[in-house]
Amino acid sequence: MQEMLTLGHLRSIDFNKTKTVDEYCQSLREKGFCAVNCENRLRDKFAEIKTEKEQDKQEEERQAVAQKQARAAREAALRSGQAKPTNLGEAAIVYNAEHGGSLASAPKIKPDGAMYYMNGKIKMAGDRPEFLAALSSSQDNELLANALRRSRGMGESTDYFAVVIPNQLQKYYFDGAKIEGGFDLVGRYVSNTKYKTVAGQEKTAPVFEAVYFVLWK
Known part of the structure; x- marks a missing residue:
């Protein structure tokens, strides 16, 4: 023993x-x-x-060491244009984008034209290639985030931002986009816009022109 x-x-x-x-x-x-x-x-x-x-x-x-070298090689290929991004993280590398979640709740007085990445859900859209979205967690973390909000008695985010879809992405957008559908975005912060809440309060939302836009399946 x-x-x-x-x-x-x-x-x-x-x-x-x-x-x-x-x-x-x-x-x-x-x-x-x-x-x-x-x-x-x-x-x-x-x-x-x-x-x-x-x-x-x-x-x-x-x-x-091998993984670090592989990541470095992948990033170099993305930055040089030899490889295309396969997810939001890689797209952020390609466009040197910062996370833009804080801008949805506090837009800058003067948009800076910089690139930002974020996740969102389409809330208001029409027949024009633009829509209003609510900030969201990533697709992978959505179920966990929803469970945490419910456990804390919280609703969905009320931080909104607008997205403009350029010509090269419009067919993809109109073919697949849905109200309440989620998406990943890298976009250039080009302007601010006004919108009204259901309570009639006027608020300001940042506007991003999409350069990378992927709808959740």
């Missing part, structure tokens, strides 16, 4: 703190888990597991 216990504990050792089998056995002996001379019995196993852990750590470090 003691042997099974000590062998099982070997895999939980922090080898940065416990560097030798003698240190390990002494610590167990003080707790009554290790017999006299257990060092000889555990020495080979200790060395084997220590080597395995060192190799695992080296492999993790190698994979981390």
Whole structure:
């Protein structure tokens, strides 16, 4: 029983703190888990597991370096135009965009013409290539965000922004867009517009001209 216990504990050792089998056995002996001379019995196993852990750590470090290099290569390809963005995060890299969520609740007095990215839901739209949207969480986080809002007695966001769809995206927009449909956006902050809430209050919304626009499925 003691042997099974000590062998099982070997895999939980922090080898940065416990560097030798003698240190390990002494610590167990003080707790009554290790017999006299257990060092000889555990020495080979200790060395084997220590080597395995060192190799695992080296492999993790190698994979981390490889992933970092792959991300850097992907970003370089996106910035140079050799690759096209496949998601909002990559589109933000391509257009050097900042998150624009705060602008929906507090538009700038003078739009800066910079690129911003965000998620939203279409709230008001007509037959023109433009619409009013409410700020939203991402598609992946939508269910969690909705559950959190309900648990806190909160409704959907009342921070609105407007989106103008350029010619090259208009067919895609009109073919697939729906009221309450979600989307990912990278857009240039080109102006502000006025709108009225259901309570009749006049508010200001930032207007973004889309350069990257993907409807949620």
